[in-house]
Amino acid sequence: MWWEYITYFINATVLAAALRMATPLIFASMGGIFSERSGVINIGLEGMMLTGAFMGMLVTFYTNNPWVGLVGALLSGGIVGMVHAVAAVRYKVDQVVSGTAINIFAVGFTVFMLRTIFDVAGTSPAVPRIRTVALPVVRHIPVIGEIIGYQNPMVYMALILVVVVHIFLFHTVWGLRLRAVGEHPKAADTVGINVFLTRYIAVITSGALAGLGGAYLSIAHLSRFGDEMTAGRGFIALAAMIFGKWTPFGALGAAMLFGFADAVQMRLQEVGIPRHFVQMIPYILTMVALAGFIGRATPPKSIGKPYEKE
Amino acid sequence: MRRVEKTRVTALQRREARVRRRCSRPQAARPKHLHTFGESAVENILELSHITKRFPGVIANDDISLGIRRGEIHALVGENGSGKSTLMSIVYGLYRADTGEISFKGAPVQIGEPRTAIELGLGMVFQHFMLVDTLTVAENVILHAEPHSWGFVDYKRAVKAVEELATAYGLRVDARARVADISVGQEQRVEILKALYRQAEVLILDEPTAVLTPQETEELFQVMNNLREQGTTIVFITHKIKEVLAISDRVSVLRRGKLVGTRNTAETGQRELAEMMVGREVLLRVKKEPAKPAETVASVAGLQVRDRRGMPAVKDVSLEVRRGEVLGIAGVEGNGQQELVEAITGLTAPEEGLVLLHGKPIQGLSPMKIKRRGVSYIPEDRHKRGLILEYSVADNLILGLHSDPPFVERYLFRNDRQIKAHAARLVESYDVRPPNPDQIIRTLSGGNQQKVVVAREFSRDPEFLVCSQPTRGLDIGAIEFIHQEIIRQRDQGTGVLLVSAELDEILSLSDRIAVMFDGRIVAVLTIEEADEQRLGYLMLGGDPQQATGELESGVTAK
Numbered sequence: 001m002w003w004e005y006i007t008y009f010i011n012a013t014v015l016a017a018a019l020r021m022a023t024p025l026i027f028a029s030m031g032g033i034f035s036e037r038s039g040v041i042n043i044g045l046e047g048m049m050l051t052g053a054f055m056g057m058l059v060t061f062y063t064n065n066p067w068v069g070l071v072g073a074l075l076s077g078g079i080v081g082m083v084h085a086v087a088a089v090r091y092k093v094d095q096v097v098s099g100t101a102i103n104i105f106a107v108g109f110t111v112f113m114l115r116t117i118f119d120v121a122g123t124s125p126a127v128p129r130i131r132t133v134a135l136p137v138v139r140h141i142p143v144i145g146e147i148i149g150y151q152n153p154m155v156y157m158a159l160i161l162v163v164v165v166h167i168f169l170f171h172t173v174w175g176l177r178l179r180a181v182g183e184h185p186k187a188a189d190t191v192g193i194n195v196f197l198t199r200y201i202a203v204i205t206s207g208a209l210a211g212l213g214g215a216y217l218s219i220a221h222l223s224r225f226g227d228e229m230t231a232g233r234g235f236i237a238l239a240a241m242i243f244g245k246w247t248p249f250g251a252l253g254a255a256m257l258f259g260f261a262d263a264v265q266m267r268l269q270e271v272g273i274p275r276h277f278v279q280m281i282p283y284i285l286t287m288v289a290l291a292g293f294i295g296r297a298t299p300p301k302s303i304g305k306p307y308e309k310e
Numbered sequence: 311m312r313r314v315e316k317t318r319v320t321a322l323q324r325r326e327a328r329v330r331r332r333c334s335r336p337q338a339a340r341p342k343h344l345h346t347f348g349e350s351a352v353e354n355i356l357e358l359s360h361i362t363k364r365f366p367g368v369i370a371n372d373d374i375s376l377g378i379r380r381g382e383i384h385a386l387v388g389e390n391g392s393g394k395s396t397l398m399s400i401v402y403g404l405y406r407a408d409t410g411e412i413s414f415k416g417a418p419v420q421i422g423e424p425r426t427a428i429e430l431g432l433g434m435v436f437q438h439f440m441l442v443d444t445l446t447v448a449e450n451v452i453l454h455a456e457p458h459s460w461g462f463v464d465y466k467r468a469v470k471a472v473e474e475l476a477t478a479y480g481l482r483v484d485a486r487a488r489v490a491d492i493s494v495g496q497e498q499r500v501e502i503l504k505a506l507y508r509q510a511e512v513l514i515l516d517e518p519t520a521v522l523t524p525q526e527t528e529e530l531f532q533v534m535n536n537l538r539e540q541g542t543t544i545v546f547i548t549h550k551i552k553e554v555l556a557i558s559d560r561v562s563v564l565r566r567g568k569l570v571g572t573r574n575t576a577e578t579g580q581r582e583l584a585e586m587m588v589g590r591e592v593l594l595r596v597k598k599e600p601a602k603p604a605e606t607v608a609s610v611a612g613l614q615v616r617d618r619r620g621m622p623a624v625k626d627v628s629l630e631v632r633r634g635e636v637l638g639i640a641g642v643e644g645n646g647q648q649e650l651v652e653a654i655t656g657l658t659a660p661e662e663g664l665v666l667l668h669g670k671p672i673q674g675l676s677p678m679k680i681k682r683r684g685v686s687y688i689p690e691d692r693h694k695r696g697l698i699l700e701y702s703v704a705d706n707l708i709l710g711l712h713s714d715p716p717f718v719e720r721y722l723f724r725n726d727r728q729i730k731a732h733a734a735r736l737v738e739s740y741d742v743r744p745p746n747p748d749q750i751i752r753t754l755s756g757g758n759q760q761k762v763v764v765a766r767e768f769s770r771d772p773e774f775l776v777c778s779q780p781t782r783g784l785d786i787g788a789i790e791f792i793h794q795e796i797i798r799q800r801d802q803g804t805g806v807l808l809v810s811a812e813l814d815e816i817l818s819l820s821d822r823i824a825v826m827f828d829g830r831i832v833a834v835l836t837i838e839e840a841d842e843q844r845l846g847y848l849m850l851g852g853d854p855q856q857a858t859g860e861l862e863s864g865v866t867a868k
Contacts, residue, residue, distance in 0.1 A: 171463060172458075172461045172462055173456045173458050173461050173462075174461065176449060176453065176456065177454065179444070180442045180445065180453055183442045183443065184440065186440060187440035187441060187453075188442075188453070188454070189424070190424040190425075190440050191425070191428065191440075191455070191508075192424075192454045193453070301443065
């Protein structure tokens, strides 16, 4: 009896769906880690994702190649990241204000562009998308094969990205310096690390990764762009990053949890629980997680504080 | 590609080889006291000429010329604000001098930022450490000079390099520990290691002992001796004359931005240095008449207090303070003094026991109520508890009195005229500088900030005065002033409880001394019975019977 309930919600199909739902969160939260580990709050992840989603679609529309579209998303996210970096690092604007401005700007920009270019409201025309692939061998492993054997290439990219970011952050010279800059920029500066340059690169990278996360929505998961299609995923990614204590694997775990909640929500709808109620679940989970489960999450110490030389 | 990698490795190996050489052949560096007075072969490794630095409104350094000799420990002393830290910050590239020149190893140098200084072979350990808490000791030491291959940090080699350096100079620290988990003393050692790893030949220590316990200070001096023996030159900034005499070879004194003079430490003494620092004769011991104690004003009986973690911190303490006497509480910090004071002043409620003022219990009352009954309190951390740093001097002077007449009118509104008059009076009589009641208190020097606290608390004519570390971090002039004020309070008939980690302070102010160890009062001595050795022995948990012979151990001895 209980077993049936459990397997109804936790099974390979749901987990595979969870992984799909988690993918954009993983990209964006890795972006968040870059930015915040360097000491710059990036509440603009949402806007960077949205821009990436739009530009990914747009480039794909003109080139007919979603992989080129992906590069477009990467670059456009990076450019928005650069805007945030210039505001936060060069002009020492309050980072929350700058990020919020980017979010609002991105909504207006994408809606406007969609109408100007395609003369449509709401949804873009369909574009080619990155197609799901089947992994040889892995596909045939029981359970695991069902979960990860047949997924979008961007899902695999996201998983690889987590490993890469982890190695970068904790095992390379640049990762060490990045963390030092985020914790104690003055200490980093006095031993010769260029704090400003480090932060620029980190925030631009952050935007680029968030852009990829957005593009997953428009040219991998779906094959079109819709107004405000990120629907708060940038904020959820931010929550995943905090939930995961600013570590790649922690954020991956949190993103998976949120993705799982998303997938379960679809199942709950099938059994007749009101849609809007179940859609709250991921968000409630976020708050519960942030409030108590993880204990106190300590952000990088200099976060939000612009660095000034004497 | 391969070749690039190879040269990188060899550059690193060269560094390591150099470090090893320094470690393994300590004596080879150069003959020890090359600079010994009278010899002609003195070489200045660092030479400052005519350095002037102005900040808005002050001349921090006024035409200072100074030579630091290779291999010496050169003490740089002066009161707070005399310009010693500014001068060394210029050397380290944090500030730029307006005029003047610096030469290093005989060649003129331009040091625009710290990394230039580091490349030259200068290292500086600041009062506020430049360490990344979340990283390990080794990671902090190697930061931006990491041993690596293909960009991957070679952590094992880093740990090894740090451990080798640490052993060579006697700097005990665990290379793999996170900085957040180690003590302040150890953090300082990490800072020194950072400089040594970067092959500093001149090491500047900015008030290194300010944050250390006496034991840690001893250890630091040992390290400084090791460094000197192995050829490192040290500039030691301090305002404690005793330390100058204990460790330095030569000493330069700054006063108000000017160099007063340089002496060989062996040929000078406490009195001369104090005079050079302050510019007038200084009372090294407070002048005071014997106390005329009257009836008991305040007492505690059977007091038990727990600390913030819930551990017993004050264990069955009984004491009494009489009118017109100073009862000193001596003890190594962290033996329950802070909790005792907090229980008396109402900041925490004792678990058991009584606090009596004029025979009436006050334990558990709010700090405000206790204050209103005539208790004044100089807290040990003036920034956290004594002052609101963003407020003006005038507003800080009425903290705690702010809701009392005459500072309030019509129940609600500030009476600015009264507040101003009150401030003007106190600023004048307590010599707060600058004498501007509207000045934001953060911009005052530590000594003047403390004068504001003292002025506020003393001017209320307290019956009972609790002073916790009243002169911590202050310079000689301010210490002298505050000591005199405390004695003046005593002579007016106030009962004074003085808690201090400075034995000198306890000995020069107290009439009776209670020694606190592990939450208990282990002995109460009269000033005649007490001396530094005996107190030191008791403070470390020595047997009171042995220490005194005839003294009755325990509590409210007279």
